[in-house]
Amino acid sequence: DQQVKQNSPSLSVQEGRISILNCDYTNSMFDYFLWYKKYPAEGPTFLISISSIKDKNEDGRFTVFLNKSAKHLSLHIVPSQPGDSAVYFCAASGNFGSWGKLQFGAGTQVVVTP
């Protein structure tokens, strides 16, 4: 039973426009949420995170929004660049013995076109 869901397997966006990636979760015990970016043949790399005590966190072109009541978070990339083409994973963690125990979504493949 997947506790973290990314319902859009793929997203195509034009360079310079906004990319919006969505993620839903079911476990109310999650208190920390992360986005990872993954290129082919590489490990996931951390992008941005948000604690459950906040509803927004921004880092350069990347902003994550958290709606706890809806158990929903989203990642906004503005403006999108060709180097942003990758698979993006949403992940969640809580105090389950180790903070690094992450529940991952299935990922969203983002393609940024010129």
Added chain:
Amino acid sequence: NAGVTQTPKFQVLKTGQSMTLQCAQDMNHNSMYWYRQDPGMGLRLIYYSASEGTTDKGEVPNGYNVSRLNKREFSLRLESAAPSQTSVYFCASSGLGTGGRTEAFFGQGTRLTVV
């Protein structure tokens, strides 16, 4: 600063063979993890070690064993490989920074095929 290093990068095994995947981190992190990634399923936790000397099962532990050799190293062993264990395996580590817990850092992965 290498971060998290996994070996080997690729491996082909025959059904029933055994092998050990090695992982080492140089970030002085207390916690280490093994995940597997399968198409359409994201990453799933196999085993983790919250601190040196402890290991615990994750979501999909069957068919695997682990050893936390020391604070730096965490190995994953397949005793009798099965085709269902064909996957990409990622090792990760995490710790505590000045601002609290850190994110998990991942190795480059091991692509394992069991035939």
